[in-house]
Structure formats: C-alpha cells, structure tokens
Amino acid sequence: MxxxxxxxxxxxxxxxxxxxxxxxxxxxxxxxxxxxxxxxxxxxxxxxxxxxxxxxxxxxxxxxxxxxxxxxxxxxxxxxxxxxxxxxxxxxxxxxxxxxxxxxxxxxHLDGVPLDGADLEGDAATTARRGVGAAMAQLHAIERAPFGYPDKPELGGATWREAFGRMVEALLADAGRWGVALPADEIRRELVRHGAALDDVTRPSLVHTDLWPGNVFVDPVSGRLTGVIDPERAIFGDPLVDVVGCDPFGRSQDDATLLGGYAEAAGAQLDVTSPSACARLALYRLWLAIVMSVERVPRDYQGDWVAGYDAEVDRMRAVALAEIRS
Incomplete structure (x- = not known):
C-alpha cells in the first residue's frame, strides 16, 4: 500500500x-x-x-x-x-x-509481527484469534464518559444514541463535502427506527474500532498476542463496534474462536444474537462502510490494490444497507 x-x-x-x-x-x-x-x-x-x-x-x-x-x-x-x-x-x-x-x-516497540502477515495455521491461528477476543474484552472493561470520540464534544453525547447519531451526521456531512453519493435520508430513518436498540447501550466502554489483523501483533510461531496498535480512532461506546471493526469485510459475530477468547477474558459471553444486538451490528457495519466509502476520496489512494479495495467497499456498503433495511 x-x-x-x-x-x-x-x-x-x-x-x-x-x-x-x-x-x-x-x-x-x-x-x-x-x-x-x-x-x-x-x-x-x-x-x-x-x-x-x-x-x-x-x-x-x-x-x-x-x-x-x-x-x-x-x-x-x-x-x-x-x-x-x-x-x-x-x-x-x-x-x-x-x-x-x-x-x-x-x-x-512491540515484539512480534502483524497478524495479517504471520501466516499462522492450526493451534497458532486459534491462539491468535482468541488473543484478539481477549484484548477486546480487556479494552472494553475501561469506561469513560461521555459517549463518542474522546475530547470531541461535537462527536459525543450523554447517551450512545446521541453520540452515534452525531458520528453518523458528521460522516454524512463529509460525504457531501467530498461528493460521495449516499442515501442520507434513508440512513437517518434507520437510525431513528433502531434508536431503542442504541439506547440499550448504557456503559461507555473503550472501543478500539480498528482491530483488523494489521493492527494486531503476534508471536510468529505460537500465535500469542504481543500487542495491539493504532487506537487513534477509538471511541467510548458499544463493544459491538469492535466486533465489526476487527473484521470489516466479514462477519465476526459468527467467529466462535474470537468470542471464546472474549468470554474467557471478560468472564461473560458477549451478546451478538439478541434482536437488539443484531440491529446494532447492522448499524455498525453500515457506519463502517460509510467511513470507508468517504475516506477513500480525500486520501486519493494509489496502487494496484485500489480497484479491488473500492469494489469491496461498495459491496460492503450495499450488503450493510440491505441488512439494515430488513
């Protein structure tokens, strides 16, 4: 890249x-x-x-x-x-x-190598994935009010519904600024429709938001997690945002290995199956798809990888919209 x-x-x-x-x-x-x-x-x-x-x-x-x-x-x-x-x-x-x-x-300086280049198999791959889940749980145990991006009152709020709504509105404004066509009115309607689910989040947990394999370091032999980096986009909000962020192109809520590592570290299972959790996961997939759709314009990505990346982001946004509509 x-x-x-x-x-x-x-x-x-x-x-x-x-x-x-x-x-x-x-x-x-x-x-x-x-x-x-x-x-x-x-x-x-x-x-x-x-x-x-x-x-x-x-x-x-x-x-x-x-x-x-x-x-x-x-x-x-x-x-x-x-x-x-x-x-x-x-x-x-x-x-x-x-x-x-x-x-x-x-x-x-962290020991280890980024997980996306570690080429792990078998038990080592399982260890790494469980380690990611455990790290998520440890971060989520940290709480700090208010909800939203730290030290950005315009992107935060006293409730998660308020903070997340402001985060989405800021993205929609960015999309307009950079000429990215989005169904803004429909997105706003879905936020209102699923507002009660957002209100189920009452604790402002520390959420990394970007725990994809490139931001996770592991031992290249054992798969043991040695550290996580790049929490620059961290928020205080719903832990389920990390379930989406750690696998933006996949469906991590079905990852039993990751969720097992999370449960072991947290002492409790993370709810990813209730109607409220499913609604919020769909909203967060849509939110992340919007982020990735908008940011690629001002960043003016260059390289052979861009065409495939753009196509995947477009697919991700379409799937997220379809899911949230249903």
Missing part, C-alpha cells in the same frame, strides 16, 4: 530531536502499511528501538473525526497500559509541532 501523495518523509535530524528526551537516535526506517499517519522505527544508541508516529498536516483533507487523532491514541495507551493490556507504553508526546509539522507520539 501507499499513503497519500501529500505525505513526505521525515528527516532523521527531526526524528532525533523528537526522541532526544528518550535517547539518541542513530537510524530510522519508515514503517509501511498505514493509510493515515506516518510511522517510523527509530534505533537508539543504547540498543533500544522506539516507534515515532506523526499525524498528517493537511487538515483540509481530514474527515470530521480525524482531527487530533494522535492525542486519542496516546490517551488509549495511557489508560490501557497500566492495566496490563498489551499495548505500547507512551514514552513522550509532542504537541508543540516544533520539530515535526504535526503532532507526534513516541512509544515502546
């Missing part, structure tokens, strides 16, 4: 200046695979490795919920790491934009 054409490499001297309070940088390489921020593995002269992540500076090409995302990522790590959850530890944050043009977060 490639990032947007506006992204440029960060000079080593700038990375040295950012990480100076942590240690002296000797070399760095850019980590690929992300579609939003720029991330670097930085080697220090004492043998340690740290990760520097910096946000894009072209804010005119960001969606409404994408402003100040690295501050949300740092918040999640700071909430989760002291609880023993497998996330990087924040070493420093730099919101000054003195050395880099955007916000920057420096965190510890």
């Amino acid at each position: 490639t990032t947007t054409p506006t992204d440029v490499s960060v000079p080593l001297d700038a990375l040295r200046a950012v990480v100076a309070p942590v240690g002296r940088a000797t070399s760095a390489e850019r980590l690929t695979g992300g579609l939003f921020a720029m991330t670097y593995r930085v080697h220090l002269d004492d043998g340690r490795r740290v990760v520097v992540k910096t946000a894009p500076t072209g804010t005119d090409r960001l969606l409404s919920h994408e402003h100040d995302l690295l501050r949300a990522e740092a918040l999640v790590y700071e909430l989760a790491h002291p609880r023993g959850i497998a996330v990087p530890r924040v070493l420093l944050t730099d919101w000054s934009r003195t050395h880099l043009p955007g916000d920057a977060v420096v965190v510890t």
